[in-house]
Amino acid sequence: MRARSFPHVAFRLSRARTAGFSTSSRVLGYADTLRNLKIGAHTKVLYQGFTGRQATANAKESLEWGTTIVGGVKPGVEGEHLGLPVFPSVRVAKEKSNPDASAIYVPGNQTAQAIEEAIEAEIPLVVAVAEHVPVHDMLRIHSILQTQSKTRLVGANCPGIISAIGKCRIGFQPLTCFAPGRIGVVAKSGTLSYEAVASLTRTGLGQSLCIGMGGDVLAGTNFVDALKIFENDEDTDGIVLIGEIGGTAEMDAAEWIKDYHKRTTNPKPIMALVGGLEAPKGRVMGHAGAWVAPGEPDARAKYDALQKAGVTLVSHPEKFGPGMKTLLGNTGRGSNTSTTPTPAGQRRGFHTVRRTRASGQFAQRRSLHIKQHQAFDMLKEAKIQTQAKEASPEDFHLSVTVDRTSLSPCVTVSSGNKSPKSSLRIPFNYANPEFSSSTAIQSEIVSFLGFETDYQEVVGKYLQELYNIFKDNEAFVLETRASFSPEKKIVVHETRFGFDDAAYKSSGRHEKLHQLRDFxxxxxxxxxxxxxxxxxxxxxxxxxxxxxxxxxxxxxxxxxxxxxxxxxxxxxxxxxxxxxxxxxxxxxxxxxxxxxxxxxxxxxxxxxxxxxxxxxxxxxxxxxxxxxxxxxxxxxxxxxxxxxxxxxxxxxxxxxxxxxxxxxxxxxxxxxx
The missing domain is CATH 3.40.50.261 (Succinyl-CoA synthetase domains)
Known part of the structure; x- marks a missing residue:
C-alpha cells in the first residue's frame, strides 16, 4: 500500500529520543504530548461537567480511592461541589488550580466543544469518555490537536486512563478489578480490558498504568503511543494489548513491536487479544469504530501480524494473568508481582449443583447505509453521471473515508478488479476544502490508475464533489466504482455510502438524510x-x-x-x-x-x-x-x-x-x- 504524508500528520517520535522525549533542534508537535499519559499520585484532575449526576458519582468514587481532584467546571457558574471549587470556565480553572488533566463528563454532542476549551487552556491531558460523539466533530478536533504540542487526548468513547500504583483514575473503570502491580494495559474495548485486569489481579500481578484507547473511529491515543510509554516506564515489566476489527492500529503496533525486539536485548513480554475474528463483513459490531473501511486489514490479519512480531496471543482475557506470569518468569521479571491482596469481588464464588469441573440509552449503531438509488440521487445533484452496471477491468474504485492512523479524512484508490488492499491512500487535512485542486494529488491518483495527465482536472472535480457530500452530510465512508466515458467524464456504476448516526441521534443534524433509513x-x-x-x-x-x-x-x-x-x-x-x-x-x-x-x-x-x-x-x-x-x-x-x-x-x-x-x-x- 502506498501512502502520501502531509505536514499536519507527520509528527512522529524518533527512536533516538523516545526515552527522554527530547525536543531539541526540532519542531514540536502532538507526539510530544506522550509524556502527559504518565499519570500518578502527582496528577491533579479537573472535571468538565462536574455537577452532573454521573460526574458527581464518579468523582466521589475516585476521591475515596485516592485520586487528587482539584475541582470542576460548570460554564458561567462559580461555587462549591463535593467540597471542591466550581469554576466558570476551563481557562479560570487553569489559572486558579493548574490541573494536569481534565475528565470530560458531558454528552456526546457537547464533547468536542469541551475538548476544544481544554486545548485552548493547554490542559496537558484530556480524557473524553462519552459515547456518540459525531465523527466529524472529532475530525475537526484532531485537525486542531495536530497543530499544537501541549494537550494529549485519550478517547473519545473510552473508559479512560488509570494508574493503579498511583491511585489516579480518570474515567469510569471498575475499581474493584485493579491492584498495584507491574503490567501495563492498553485496550480498545472497555469490558475486555476489565476482564484482563481482573485476571492479572487474581494471578497476583496487578497493573501499573492502564490506557483505554476506546472504540471510536478516531482515537486520541493509540496502541503505539501506549507502547512507547510502557517501553520506558520503570513501573512496567509486561504489556497487555487488546484490539479488535477496524482501523490499522494493531498493524502499526505489530511493526513497532518488531522494531522494539530488534533493538532491545531483553524486551518486556507482550501479550495480546484481537476481537472480531469471526465478525461478519460489512457490519458495525457495537463499537463505533468496529467496522472495516476500504483497504483496512481484518481481525485475522491483525492477529497474524502481532503473532509474527513475537507477541503471545490468547483467545480469552482470563488467560492474560497465568500467561503473563509464565512470560515474566521466563524473562527473569517474575518477582515483580503485586503484594496487594485480591480485592473483594474477585474470588471464586457460589455455584449451582449443576456446575461441573473440567479435568485439567440508544444502541451504538453509528451507521446509516443508504440504498444505491439514493446515493445516485445525491451524485446527480452534484452533476456526476451515474449508470449501474456490472464490474469490468476498466473500472476503478475511488472512495473518501476516514483514515484512523492520520486521524483525518483520506482518499483511497484502487484499479480494476484488484483487491482493495492494493490501494493508494492519501490522507488530507479536514480543514482544507481545496485539497482536490492540488495537482500533486491529482497527478498521483491518475498515475496510480495508469491514465494520461489530461485526466487530472476531471479527477480533481470529482474528488471535490465527493468531499462536499462527505463533509456536508457527515459521512464516514463514500465508496464508488466508476469508469471514464469516451468523453473523459467520470461515470459512477456502484456505490456504498455510509453516514454517521451519532450526528443525527446525539446532535439532531441531517434529519432529512436519516429519514431515508428503511426499517x-x-x-x-x-x-x-x-x-x-x-x-x-x-x-x-x-x-x-x-x-x-x-x-x-x-x-x-x-x-x-x-x-x-x-x-x-x-x-x-x-x-x-x-x-x-x-x-x-x-x-x-x-x-x-x-x-x-x-x-x-x-x-x-x-x-x-x-x-x-x-x-x-x-x-x-x-x-x-x-x-x-x-x-x-x-x-x-x-x-x-x-x-x-x-x-x-x-x-x-x-x-x-x-x-x-x-x-x-x-x-x-x-x-x-
Whole structure:
C-alpha cells in the first residue's frame, strides 16, 4: 500500500529520543504530548461537567480511592461541589488550580466543544469518555490537536486512563478489578480490558498504568503511543494489548513491536487479544469504530501480524494473568508481582449443583447505509453521471473515508478488479476544502490508475464533489466504482455510502438524510433490540447458541472463542456496559424468538454492570418468558458473589460458572446433547 504524508500528520517520535522525549533542534508537535499519559499520585484532575449526576458519582468514587481532584467546571457558574471549587470556565480553572488533566463528563454532542476549551487552556491531558460523539466533530478536533504540542487526548468513547500504583483514575473503570502491580494495559474495548485486569489481579500481578484507547473511529491515543510509554516506564515489566476489527492500529503496533525486539536485548513480554475474528463483513459490531473501511486489514490479519512480531496471543482475557506470569518468569521479571491482596469481588464464588469441573440509552449503531438509488440521487445533484452496471477491468474504485492512523479524512484508490488492499491512500487535512485542486494529488491518483495527465482536472472535480457530500452530510465512508466515458467524464456504476448516526441521534443534524433509513428492509430483531439500547446482530448459518454479553469487545470475543471450541453462535449481542435487569429480560425475549437457538450463553463481566442486577434480570426472564432452553451463566466482576448466590438459590434450571472455559464447554455440550 502506498501512502502520501502531509505536514499536519507527520509528527512522529524518533527512536533516538523516545526515552527522554527530547525536543531539541526540532519542531514540536502532538507526539510530544506522550509524556502527559504518565499519570500518578502527582496528577491533579479537573472535571468538565462536574455537577452532573454521573460526574458527581464518579468523582466521589475516585476521591475515596485516592485520586487528587482539584475541582470542576460548570460554564458561567462559580461555587462549591463535593467540597471542591466550581469554576466558570476551563481557562479560570487553569489559572486558579493548574490541573494536569481534565475528565470530560458531558454528552456526546457537547464533547468536542469541551475538548476544544481544554486545548485552548493547554490542559496537558484530556480524557473524553462519552459515547456518540459525531465523527466529524472529532475530525475537526484532531485537525486542531495536530497543530499544537501541549494537550494529549485519550478517547473519545473510552473508559479512560488509570494508574493503579498511583491511585489516579480518570474515567469510569471498575475499581474493584485493579491492584498495584507491574503490567501495563492498553485496550480498545472497555469490558475486555476489565476482564484482563481482573485476571492479572487474581494471578497476583496487578497493573501499573492502564490506557483505554476506546472504540471510536478516531482515537486520541493509540496502541503505539501506549507502547512507547510502557517501553520506558520503570513501573512496567509486561504489556497487555487488546484490539479488535477496524482501523490499522494493531498493524502499526505489530511493526513497532518488531522494531522494539530488534533493538532491545531483553524486551518486556507482550501479550495480546484481537476481537472480531469471526465478525461478519460489512457490519458495525457495537463499537463505533468496529467496522472495516476500504483497504483496512481484518481481525485475522491483525492477529497474524502481532503473532509474527513475537507477541503471545490468547483467545480469552482470563488467560492474560497465568500467561503473563509464565512470560515474566521466563524473562527473569517474575518477582515483580503485586503484594496487594485480591480485592473483594474477585474470588471464586457460589455455584449451582449443576456446575461441573473440567479435568485439567440508544444502541451504538453509528451507521446509516443508504440504498444505491439514493446515493445516485445525491451524485446527480452534484452533476456526476451515474449508470449501474456490472464490474469490468476498466473500472476503478475511488472512495473518501476516514483514515484512523492520520486521524483525518483520506482518499483511497484502487484499479480494476484488484483487491482493495492494493490501494493508494492519501490522507488530507479536514480543514482544507481545496485539497482536490492540488495537482500533486491529482497527478498521483491518475498515475496510480495508469491514465494520461489530461485526466487530472476531471479527477480533481470529482474528488471535490465527493468531499462536499462527505463533509456536508457527515459521512464516514463514500465508496464508488466508476469508469471514464469516451468523453473523459467520470461515470459512477456502484456505490456504498455510509453516514454517521451519532450526528443525527446525539446532535439532531441531517434529519432529512436519516429519514431515508428503511426499517422494513432490516432484520426485525435488530431493529427491536436497538430501541432498547441493545446491539444485536443475527449471524448467518445454523447457529444454535444464543449469546448475551455486556460490552461490544467481549461480545465479539465470546463469538470468536465459542467458534474456536467448535460451538455455533447464532448471534452477536451486546447488552451494553450499563445493562439493567430489564435490558437482560428483553435480550432473552429476542433470543428465544430465534428458532435456531438451542441453548443460551450469558457471559457477563460486571464493571459498571453489577452481576447481582444481571442475575435478577435472568430470573425475571425465566419467570415471565416461560423459558424452554437451557441457560449457561458466567458471572465475573462487580458483585459476582451476590449474583452467583442469587442464581444458586433460585431453584431455576441454570448452569452457573465463573470460568469462561468451563462455561463455554458446558454450553457447547448442552447444545450437542
Amino acid at each position: 422494513a428492509a432490516e432484520v426485525p430483531e435488530e431493529v427491536r433490540a436497538e430501541k432498547s439500547g441493545i446491539v444485536y446482530v443475527k449471524l448467518e448459518g445454523e447457529g444454535s447458541i444464543g449469546t448475551l454479553v455486556n460490552g461490544a469487545g467481549l461480545a465479539m470475543n465470546t463469538v470468536d472463542a465459542l467458534i474456536l471450541k467448535g460451538g455455533k453462535p447464532a448471534n452477536f449481542l451486546d447488552a451494553g456496559g450499563k445493562a439493567t435487569s430489564a435490558t437482560v429480560k428483553e435480550c432473552f425475549s429476542i433470543l428465544c424468538e430465534d428458532a435456531r437457538v438451542k441453548t443460551i450463553f450469558v457471559n457477563i463481566f460486571g464493571g459498571l454492570t453489577r452481576c447481582d442486577m444481571i442475575a435478577e434480570g435472568i430470573m425475571d426472564a425465566f419467570k415471565d418468558l416461560d423459558m424452554k432452553v437451557p441457560v449457561v451463566v458466567r458471572l465475573r466482576g462487580t458483585n459476582e458473589e451476590k449474583g452467583q448466590k442469587l442464581i444458586a438459590e433460585s431453584g431455576l434450571p441454570l448452569h452457573a460458572f465463573d470460568s469462561f472455559e468451563e462455561a463455554a464447554e458446558k454450553v457447547i455440550s448442552l447444545t450437542k446433547a
